[in-house]
Amino acid sequence: MTRRIDCDVAIVGGGLVGSSAALALRSMGFSVVLLDKGFCGAQASGVNYGGVRRQGRPPEQLPLSQRSHAIWPRLQQLIGIDGEFLRSGHLKLARSAADMASLEHYAADVAPFELDLELVGHNQLRERFGIAGDIVGGSFCPGDGHANPRLVATAFAAAAGRAGAEVLERTKVTGASRTFEGFALEAGDVAIKARAVINSAGAWADSFAAAFGEPVPLERTYPSMIVTEPLDPFLSVNIGIEGGGIYARQVTRGNVVVGGERAAPLADSDFSRPRSDGVLTIMQRASELFGPLRHAQAIRFWSGTEATMPDRNPVIGPSATTPGLIHAFGFSGAGFQIAPGVGEVLAELVRDGRTSTPIDAFSITRFSPASQPGDASQAAMTTGSKETSP
């Protein structure tokens, strides 16, 4: 028998964005249904590298990133666990003078955002961070770090559930339409009426947007990761490389996570697996860069399905076609750090129709120049219980 649910906000996609929005909306007093076709936090939010990094983001993302930056140290009180968040610092390495110049330019460009970037020379890299190899220099962002992606989104969803959100896992949305009062969603044997809908469906968000007349050039990408056996601590910072290559971090338990290259989708493109040549390349580069990895064993590989936009910026903000629909997807492999901030922004958009954090650069209208710009105020909704704010 079909179960009927009436709510203020239905959130499609229980990744870190959707889950943190659910929690933020609950704290404002909205009734929330959080839907996931599988399990909350099991897709890109749960299987990404785990970098909690502002450094390297384009300037337009930094206000949002800074908002998130303030949330990460409060995870314990917010969701009941610290998510293994470590403010280790993020060190981006330059392999050539040109790459170093690029790091220097970046540091100058983002100076107004106060990331406290510190440019580090070759000798200091060895002394302070134990980095060997043909590295010219680096840029260190002391406030960045890393966390355990397997835990964070899952815990946000669980916290939203404890706060009163209805969390429906293994519940795929099969139909959605705009009605006079809001939206009607069909999901398995559940029929949902919602006054607002958040599309945070990650790599599956494009079909949802298209159903409301907003096709987007979303491409699925598949990162590949390896993890080593537990090793003595040797890597205190989260490592990235200018121009790409690998990225690496060592968790408190000693395992080193190294990412890079691209995985390949399986026949069912919802799923993917690292390619053998890809992981061998990651292993090769990691063992060349870090002496302690020379004899280490790789014990596990994994991949995930990420939504990437052509300009590598996410889509965040109200729909241009449908009042009450808000998009938040396409984080292009860099969503983990900013997602908790996005959750707060989405809650503000629902409550006020606007947000204190600039998000204009992420409007969905940038992919449809011909369409009319949306009227943000239409997305606003009123509720009798908006006394709390995050």
Next chain:
Amino acid sequence: MPLLHRIVRTDSPVICFTIDGAPCEGRAGDTVLTAVLCHGDRLRHSEFSGAPRAGFCQMGACQDCWVQLEGGERLRACTTELTEGMQIVTQRGRSHG
């Protein structure tokens, strides 16, 4: 006190090796696991609790018998043949509690 006790191959050719620097003798045909556990009662320590481990499945499945050589190389003791001069380390590793 050793964990394993030889029933056969007691007079096979001797293979010299060391465990944590101490000279030891194994026998031709020994795996590293056999050679070490005929002298002592542990191969490694859990990285997390520090508790001693001495293998389990002896057929390359449980992965609980990895040891290191002095140079850092890893060996799965139950599937690796003992060779002359191996310098086996069972004490390395640390505990994260």
Next chain:
Amino acid sequence: MAERASPLIVGAGPAGIRAAITLAAAGLRPSVIDEAHACGGQIYRQPLALDGRDDRARYGSDAAKASRLHRDFAALGTGVDYRPRSLLWNLGDGVADVLRDGVSQRLSYDGLILATGATDRVLPIPGWTLPGVFTLGGAQVALKAQGCAIGRRVVFAGSGPLLYLVAWQYVKAGVDVAAVLDSAPLSAKFNLLRALPLAPGIVLRGLRMAAELALRGTRVQLGVSGLRIEGEGRVARIVYRSASCEHAIACDGVGYGLNLRSETQAADLAGCAFRFDPRDRAHLPVRDVSGRSNVAGVYLAGDGAGIAGADAAEAAGERAALALLEDRGLPHDPPRADVLERALATIDRLRDALEAAFPFPSHWAAGLADDALLCRCEDISAGEARRAIGDFALTEMNRLKAVTRIGMGRCQGRMCGAAAAELLAAQTRREVGAVGRLRAQAPIKPIPLAAGLSVDERQHDPAH
């Protein structure tokens, strides 16, 4: 017509050997990759060096089968591309990644027979990580292949035919076997009567072993529960409950296991569909009577696709090879295929009766103490797992893995996966088949990062 690549057989136990012989006889030259130094699999494992024992001493009443398999495989000579000491670590699209001597190589194949075998199924008990505790199979390997006993005074515990076989082999070798502790009650053993007409030789041999054990002073105790192993830094005693009394037996070695579990990682990576098998209490790759999986060109044989024993493995290996030949348009001997299928059907009925005689201890999950380690790689306790299941309302194995790290360590869930599923099912009041299975990931077993150093230099980005 372009020449087709050779078929690949993974595993050189009884199933893999019979498959190789069958393919070679049809004029193909299959590749056979196997982790061991010599063929035989676990059951017919060969020693690293001659040790003065003949096959009769080593393999007992299975000696004739062992000798024949070893001999027939050796006789293939260059008719097979045999790659011992080689680890299959990944599979995909007709290419296998194989690690040998620290170097990873790619091997193209056309047709894949997975004969990956089995290991002991283990349900953790307190103290199972203490030095001196080995699986039943491990205790047997120590004796058969290495000529060592796992203690001076040994106890074997758990259930399954291997429990009695290993205990008997130890007694025969002159080791003091203090006790055999079987979790199955006496009532279960009456199922052996069902097995008797199907395989009188096997059943009578088992009964004779049990009788001989008792005669030689080994305590054979049925219906035990509450097993735990104690000692400071190594085994000192095993404790169990029987007829609501607790007993302790001093010992310095314990062999423990409850039947076997299939090694299915390669089938998973090959894209095979899985289904839950109630008899094995495990998700197994789907195969038909011929050994064909749901993936064209992928065949499954032996204990790796469901526990049936060495005789079944030989038959299934040959049957799968005939299926591969048929699918390749080569002569494939249909009458022989019928004979093999009938033999496999008989063994299947035998397995039903044996499983009933050595049933899964249904009280295990509820009885496991919170402080017992569930995952020995990552040191995760049963209590931690139970807390996570409650806190995050977990109902599915891969979510349990993601949140707790169970099955995430070096063994990739081989030792704890079955147990974690039982624990999850018990706590969420589901059938164990309804909590899902750990998805396999490459590498199938740990591989050194240095294996990446053999990557072709072309892949170096010149900008580095």
